[in-house]
Amino acid sequence: MPRTAVAITDRIYLKNARRLSRQMDRNMPRNIFHGASLDILYNTDEIEKVDAATRDQLLDFVTDFLDCDCDDAPYCGCAERKFIRYLIDLRREGMSPSRIVETMESEYGLYAYEGDVLSFLDDSVRSLEAVEEVADTLAEYETRDEASRIRDEVVGSRR
Secondary structure, three states: OOOOOOOHHHHOEEOOHHHHHHHHOOOOOOEOOOHHHHHHHHOHHHHOOOOHHHHHHHHHHHHHHHOOOOOOOOOOOHHHHHHHHHHHHHHHOOOOHHHHHHHHHHHHOEEOOHHHHHHHHHHHHHHHHHHHHHHHHOOOHHHHHHHHHHHHHHHHOOO
């Protein structure tokens, strides 16, 4: 049976969505990249209603991922791309999928299942291999070498 591709950003959840919903007196979806979640976070007035520790994590998330100059922000895709880069960079630093999940939780109050992170990383390696092959075919050797270097860093990280 073929596997259905689901974006990793569809599998990133707010750790305390119910508590946040009560504190904000409105429904906060579990998925941080859900349109309604982005609406709430993009309006930082809503964030001011939550406890200080959670507020700091949410504001860090807004600053790190929702800050862009696109006309369609926060629905432009920049947040998702920045978050994917964040995950890849954590892996390139040598973090295991379980450590990546722990880091997301401590920095932003987010969680994901370790298996979803592992699957994402595996898919990323396969995508980088495809980029290498296409770039080699097109004689784009700098692109090939960069994709190869990143792939090696993602694969070679074993902590």
